[in-house]
Amino acid sequence: MRLPPFSSLVALEAAARHRSYSRAADELFVTHGAVSQQVRKLEDELGVQLFARRGNQMEPTPTGAALAEQVRRALDTLRHGVEDARRAGSGPIVISVGAALAASWLTTRLARLTAETGELDLTIRVEDRVADLTTDGVDIALRYGVGPWTGVESVRLIDERMFPVCSPETLARHPIEKPEDLLTAPLLRHTSLTWATWFRAMGIEPPELPPGLAFDASTMLLDAAAQGMGFALARAGYAQRDLQDGRLVRPLPGEVDVDTGHSFVWRADNPKLPRILKLRDWLLRETEGERREGRVCPDGENPAYPAASCPPPRPFATSGP
Incomplete structure (x- = not known):
């Protein structure tokens, strides 16, 4: 099974954590529109709604929240792997x-x-x-x-x-x-x-x-x-x-x-x-x-x-x- 683009998954995780496309955009050094577009593409590819607006916030749906948590764990694993590799390549x-x-x-x-x-x-x-x-x-x-x-x-x-x-x-x-x-x-x-x-x-x-x-x-x-x-x-x-x-x-x-x-x-x-x-x-x-x-x-x-x-x-x- 082909995975969605990595950038879309990262945008989803940041938006779900901040409950805001704008704050996610600031963290990822992209525009509000770029985050919104990545999430929309991900929803179209998966065929499910991932966010719903609640006042000034973008609340993740249960499916969006569950997927964001899985992406967060995967990113943590990647970070640990990169840190281990960096430590292994350092030193005398x-x-x-x-x-x-x-x-x-x-x-x-x-x-x-x-x-x-x-x-x-x-x-x-x-x-x-x-x-x-x-x-x-x-x-x-x-x-x-x-x-x-x-x-x-x-x-x-x-x-x-x-x-x-x-x-x-x-x-x-x-x-x-x-x-x-x-x-x-x-x-x-x-x-x-x-x-x-x-x-x-x-x-x-x-x-x-x-x-x-x-x-x-x-x-x-x-x-x-x-x-x-x-x-x-x-x-x-x-x-x-x-x-x-x-x-x-x-x-x-x-x-x-x-x-x-x-x-x-x-x-x-x-x-x-x-x-x-x-x-x-x-x-x-x-x-x-x-x-x-x-x-x-x-x-x-x-x-x-x-x-x-x-x-x-x-x-x-x-x-x-």
Whole structure:
């Protein structure tokens, strides 16, 4: 069954409550004639009288009063629903991010992110774990890995790229002109980012490294390199701040792409979705510019730096809208 126009039902409810077309018109910001016309159309459609004039008042008939009460209840339900939806979409957007990415990458962008998106209500949770976007009160995760992840949407923000770094003092003590020179240099290690991968990409059979310092946290690894303890294999996103500040330098051009990276992860059914997507789009634009401008690739004609070690930038892959 087709319902009458919503505007007619609203006019009926207001007129019945005020017992006046004029006061109903004032409440609804329309004219007296508009309310009268809406009620008349509703009476014609239903085939029943809804109001009768009693002196200066428009008294609802029993049928009009009963219908007005039903409309009032329906409007109350709608108001509560809208209020609940508004509350659900308010409050801080909670972002879960690993310590290394937070310190070296996200914090350098927060001022511009809030200024350019207008999103001021953010809570950053620094945690090296996979947050559950359903049960942990997290709206966005900047997640490291390959993906995709079950039950969420994701888009790749940063492709994993690695390259050697060291302090300016280390480079002065151990001049590096070609990849082979690192075979005799002091190498710092990360437990999950191996020098073997980089040496193979450079066309060099990876050596068996002597005992030395190894770290399972990128921040500690880069800090040790900045203190002059040796050469480290850095992830591009993590090393950016130290490179900009001059604490670290790159002894060689070129970088190696690997499959992993950082992704922006969210739930499509999150009530804060419009705000989440605004942040997603801003970060996508931000990282696209870095990929286009900040990439340093070896010369393909130089046999010391195989062109295969630096393939063209990959387009962003997304499992979300």
